Amino acid sequence: xxxxxxxxxxxxxxxxxxxxxxxxxxxxxxxxxxxxxxxxxxxxxxxxxxxxxxxxxxxxxxxxxxxxxxxxxxxxxxxxxxxxxxxxxxxxxxxxxxxxxxxxxxxx
Amino acid sequence: xxxxxxxxxxxxxxxxxxxxxxxxxxxxxxxxxxxxxxxxxxxxxxxxxxxxxxxxxxxxxxxxxxxxxxxxxxxxxxxxxxxxxxxxxxxxxxxxxxxxxxxxxxxxxxxxxxxx
Numbered sequence: 001x002x003x004x005x006x007x008x009x010x011x012x013x014x015x016x017x018x019x020x021x022x023x024x025x026x027x028x029x030x031x032x033x034x035x036x037x038x039x040x041x042x043x044x045x046x047x048x049x050x051x052x053x054x055x056x057x058x059x060x061x062x063x064x065x066x067x068x069x070x071x072x073x074x075x076x077x078x079x080x081x082x083x084x085x086x087x088x089x090x091x092x093x094x095x096x097x098x099x100x101x102x103x104x105x106x107x108x
Numbered sequence: 109x110x111x112x113x114x115x116x117x118x119x120x121x122x123x124x125x126x127x128x129x130x131x132x133x134x135x136x137x138x139x140x141x142x143x144x145x146x147x148x149x150x151x152x153x154x155x156x157x158x159x160x161x162x163x164x165x166x167x168x169x170x171x172x173x174x175x176x177x178x179x180x181x182x183x184x185x186x187x188x189x190x191x192x193x194x195x196x197x198x199x200x201x202x203x204x205x206x207x208x209x210x211x212x213x214x215x216x217x218x219x220x221x222x223x224x
Binding site for chain 1: 112141149201215
């Protein structure tokens with residue numbers, strides 16, 4: 001059964017303090033790993049798609065990387081506006097299987 | 109705004125009542141998904157449509173749940189005889205295949221259901 005596990009559940013950072021979020025996955029035939037951002041009371045917002053081990057994608061202070069078993073979302077010099085829940089998902093027969101997310105709080 | 113819209117945004121109902129939610133996807137998108145999200149969890153897949161055809165339903169979708177997408181445009185999700193365990197955020201998402209990758213889905217703001 002396809003499965004996604006994210007860690008940590010919650011992360012508190014000071015503004016400017018870089019860190020990484022982890023997403024471990026088990027899937028029969030990876031068709032894509034996806035990162036989404038979700039703000040309170042809103043639907044998830046698409047950030048990145050990764051397809052193969054070694055692939056990297058960047059957007060502003062975020063960089064996503066992929067290995068055969070894990071993906072990392074690196075946050076460099078975060079700002080308070082980066083505070084959100086970050087969700088990882090895999091494509092499982094054209095539907096998304098999500099992890100439970102990492103709640104990130106960046107303090108000024 | 110041409111994003112995914114959902115109506116209503118909030119619904120409070122009593123146990124045993126029926127409720128219906130509506131989702132309007134991005135107009136050119138041919139795939140429409142329904143997910144359910146409870147506090148502290150990621151969204152869980154419920155069902156999806158390609159145009160008007162319902163292609164897959166999750167085991168989570170009991171007999172009390174039904175979804176339709178007449179004419180391949182908007183979709184409705186109905187829950188009959190609601191239970192307190194149905195309280196959750198119901199999210200709709202849309203995508204265009206081929207073109208966008210199936211996982212690049214555009215989500216609506218959700219409908220928060222509270223069953224008393």
